[in-house]
Amino acid sequence: MNAFLAQLLNGLDKGGAYALIALGLTLVFGTLGVVNFAHGALFMLGCFCAVAFRYLLTIETVTVDPTQLSPWGQPVEVRTPLVQNWFGDFGAVLVDYSVPISVLLTVPVMLAIGIAMERGLIKHFYKRTHAEQILVTFGLAIVLQEIVKSFFGPNPVPQPIPTDLRGAADIGLLLGMEAHQLTYPWWRLIYLFFSLAVIGGVFAFLQFTTFGMVVRAGMADRETVGLLGIDIGRRFTIVFGLAAVVAGVAGAMYTPLLAPNYLIGMDFLVLSFVVVVVGGMGSLTGAVAAGFLLGILQSFASMTEVKSLFPGIDQVIIYLVAVVILLVRPRGLLGRRGVMEG
Amino acid sequence: MLSLSRKDVIKLAVLAAIVLTMPIWLAPFGAAYPGLMQKFVIYAIFAVGFNILFGLTGYLSFGHAAFLGVGSYTAVWSFKLLTMDIIPAMIFAIIFSGLFALVIGYFCLRRSGIYFSILTLAFAQMSYSLAYSVLTPITNGETGLLVARSDPRVIDGLLGADGMANGLPTPSLLGVSLSGYAGFYICAAFLIAAFFVSQKVFASPFGMALRGIKSNPTRMIYTGFNTKPYMLTAFVISGMFAGLAGGLLAVTDPIAGAERMKWTESGNVVLMTILGGVGTLFGPVVGAWLIKYFENIFSAINVNVLNDFFAVLPDGLQAVMVTILSKFTGEGWHLTLGLVFVLIVVFLPGGLVEGAERLIRRLRRSGRTAVKKKVVQQ
Numbered sequence: 260m261n262a263f264l265a266q267l268l269n270g271l272d273k274g275g276a277y278a279l280i281a282l283g284l285t286l287v288f289g290t291l292g293v294v295n296f297a298h299g300a301l302f303m304l305g306c307f308c309a310v311a312f313r314y315l316l317t318i319e320t321v322t323v324d325p326t327q328l329s330p331w332g333q334p335v336e337v338r339t340p341l342v343q344n345w346f347g348d349f350g351a352v353l354v355d356y357s358v359p360i361s362v363l364l365t366v367p368v369m370l371a372i373g374i375a376m377e378r379g380l381i382k383h384f385y386k387r388t389h390a391e392q393i394l395v396t397f398g399l400a401i402v403l404q405e406i407v408k409s410f411f412g413p414n415p416v417p418q419p420i421p422t423d424l425r426g427a428a429d430i431g432l433l434l435g436m437e438a439h440q441l442t443y444p445w446w447r448l449i450y451l452f453f454s455l456a457v458i459g460g461v462f463a464f465l466q467f468t469t470f471g472m473v474v475r476a477g478m479a480d481r482e483t484v485g486l487l488g489i490d491i492g493r494r495f496t497i498v499f500g501l502a503a504v505v506a507g508v509a510g511a512m513y514t515p516l517l518a519p520n521y522l523i524g525m526d527f528l529v530l531s532f533v534v535v536v537v538g539g540m541g542s543l544t545g546a547v548a549a550g551f552l553l554g555i556l557q558s559f560a561s562m563t564e565v566k567s568l569f570p571g572i573d574q575v576i577i578y579l580v581a582v583v584i585l586l587v588r589p590r591g592l593l594g595r596r597g598v599m600e601g
Numbered sequence: 602m603l604s605l606s607r608k609d610v611i612k613l614a615v616l617a618a619i620v621l622t623m624p625i626w627l628a629p630f631g632a633a634y635p636g637l638m639q640k641f642v643i644y645a646i647f648a649v650g651f652n653i654l655f656g657l658t659g660y661l662s663f664g665h666a667a668f669l670g671v672g673s674y675t676a677v678w679s680f681k682l683l684t685m686d687i688i689p690a691m692i693f694a695i696i697f698s699g700l701f702a703l704v705i706g707y708f709c710l711r712r713s714g715i716y717f718s719i720l721t722l723a724f725a726q727m728s729y730s731l732a733y734s735v736l737t738p739i740t741n742g743e744t745g746l747l748v749a750r751s752d753p754r755v756i757d758g759l760l761g762a763d764g765m766a767n768g769l770p771t772p773s774l775l776g777v778s779l780s781g782y783a784g785f786y787i788c789a790a791f792l793i794a795a796f797f798v799s800q801k802v803f804a805s806p807f808g809m810a811l812r813g814i815k816s817n818p819t820r821m822i823y824t825g826f827n828t829k830p831y832m833l834t835a836f837v838i839s840g841m842f843a844g845l846a847g848g849l850l851a852v853t854d855p856i857a858g859a860e861r862m863k864w865t866e867s868g869n870v871v872l873m874t875i876l877g878g879v880g881t882l883f884g885p886v887v888g889a890w891l892i893k894y895f896e897n898i899f900s901a902i903n904v905n906v907l908n909d910f911f912a913v914l915p916d917g918l919q920a921v922m923v924t925i926l927s928k929f930t931g932e933g934w935h936l937t938l939g940l941v942f943v944l945i946v947v948f949l950p951g952g953l954v955e956g957a958e959r960l961i962r963r964l965r966r967s968g969r970t971a972v973k974k975k976v977v978q979q
Contacts, residue, residue, distance in 0.1 A: 294715055380943070380947075383947065387950075389714060389715050390659070390661045391946060391950060393661070393715075393718070394871070394875055394942070394946045395943055395946040395947065397868065397871075397942075398939050398940075398942035398943040398946060399939070399943055400939075401935055401936075401938065401939030401942065402936060402939035402940055402943065404935070404939075405933055405935045405936035405939060406936065408932075408933075408935075409928055409932075409933055409936070525865075529722065529726065529864060532719055532722075533719065533723060536715075536716065536719050540715075570734075570735045571730070571731055571734045571735030571736075574727075574730035574731065574733070574734050574735075575726075575727040575730050575731060578723035578724070578726050578727045578730075579727065581719065581720075581723045582708065582720060582723050582724065582727075585712060585716055585719070585720055585723075586708060586711060586712075586720075589712055589716060
């Protein structure tokens, strides 16, 4: 039972990441009708927003401290980040909490990148075939990856969890178990809640604001909304920016869990496309549900009991589910009838 | 059966001439090594096969690397169990990848468009992950499947040929060892044969039916065609081409690894076909060569080479040029590739071959108008 709960929790935070990426993909697909293979690269850019932010924060000054001697009798070089010089203890906290704070930086940066991308390239591809959209965004993803690689190098750049948030939460205590029966790392828990909050935010935005209402109307029938005198193109550009932001913050917060390198987006992209298809193309709730579902399934499949029953199942479970869903129910779990069925 | 239209005979002759003289005309580009040219030719076969599916039917498969991998594994197993001769290895590689394509195609072709792409991708990724984990007895996992001295090689044993003069056994054809140029010419012969087959497919009623399915599947069904078997045949044929390419890769280097099945490899063949020109005969060949050239030669241009090249410029300018260009060459060759790719999809959706055709047509037209003007003046 404990193992079961532990795997459920493990699956939830991974599912949170899948859900966030799939949400952005679906937003873009549902509004613009574009199959965006560069979405994984947006996730990757978000990761590197966090990396870059920390890099900026930790620009150091080196001072020689003659009062301290190293074991070899040399004066010790003391490295202090500039922020710490300027702000003292507050600066140290800033460096420590670089990852969560970097989310604030990620939002405007990703919004700008997303809007630039849509205006610069994607908008010329609305009328082209899906194959061509896939190809051009795939090429764009390669370019973005290589640019990041030329700045940050090919190796993964690990990001630390803030010191206070290290360690694990004793979930078992809450459920009335003995201590240390069921623990769960704090940061994963935070990521789970963070992803839920972002998902809730996006849904609230679409559901309760006028802007969101127009966007939903545009998703249902673009032409009519245009005929009502609403510049739907401009709204959709902002939606693309929003999708980029969602992918970006998902990436930035994920960095402590998985050290990002420039290829991280591609690995997530393939999975999140599967998620979108399983959930139903164009269905936002479907994308979120499928994200969590596949995350949980994946972590159950990696339990030793399951693996001894079906060897190798942990490697293929997601694709297996996708194949079965596509063959049995092509519009996905929650897809609308008639949308991209075929 | 073997006849071609006059135009196609010319095309085939041109291709044969170009391929067979590769060692001569690639020399100035610094790429005339047998091993590298072999890769050029093998990936051209891969792309030509992919084009039969994507070019004729419009179905974009993102899982073709799986067939490449199956071909490689089969060929190496044939080397290990039967003989180092490549004839059985190639036959088995084609048969097994064809069967594999039959199974996968049967499921994937139930859907079209992006769903087809995702399905093929999912199947290929499954094969890739399984080759790494559960199937290690067959694939030898991360190390890759290798030929060893102690392999049984039943047929070689019967014939008394051991084929290992020095160290490891090398692939051979009827007793002739296939290292260096011999290997290249064998691969070249396979490419010419593959090109011929693709010409036959393009010109056949079968090819016409596939084009019909591409432009309007519903109408094809209403005309009384059962489209499924046509599509499946096209899928299997292109899978067999990929298997042949995989088998030949095992000939150049008798090792088969799972990374050949990864989806980036599938993406590569898509890039090759698009870059050259989808649905044209020469396009995939040109695309494959260009990408392999970039991968092997462009990536070798490092800062030193650039410094030498720009040594004639004044120092400051030299430094500037080198810093800018070094971002695009060497390690950064992928960046150039991505940019070229985006530009081609945006401005030249038909690929390089279509671009060249357009250019030729324009030149001809301007030539003709010039002649007309002269006539008018007289």
